[in-house]
Amino acid sequence: MDLVSSELGLIFWIVAIGFAIILPILALISVVSNQFRNNEKLIWVLVVLFAPVIGSIIYFIVGRPKRIRQ
Numbered sequence: 001m002d003l004v005s006s007e008l009g010l011i012f013w014i015v016a017i018g019f020a021i022i023l024p025i026l027a028l029i030s031v032v033s034n035q036f037r038n039n040e041k042l043i044w045v046l047v048v049l050f051a052p053v054i055g056s057i058i059y060f061i062v063g064r065p066k067r068i069r070q
Contacts, residue, residue, distance in 0.1 A: 020053050029057035044064040 031044045044063050047055040 023056045024048050024052035027059045030064065031059065034064075036063075036066065037068065040066065 009023075027048045028045065031041060031048065036044070040063070044059055047063075048059055049055075051058075
């Protein structure tokens with residue numbers, strides 16, 4: 001008897017891949033649409049592009065609060 005069925009495993013991978021695709025896209029949209037000081041915008045774009053999942057998480061935790069309010 002399997003503890004995890006193949007359907008549940010497939011659903012897990014679909015959600016994980018969707019998360020890995022959508023999270024960097026949302027982070028890039030947020031970076032591009034907001035103002036930052038000096039070269040911070042370029043740095044955040046590079047972080048999200050070169051380390052998509054981890055970079056996006058770091059951006060939402062550290063970078064997003066540093067944006068300039070309009």
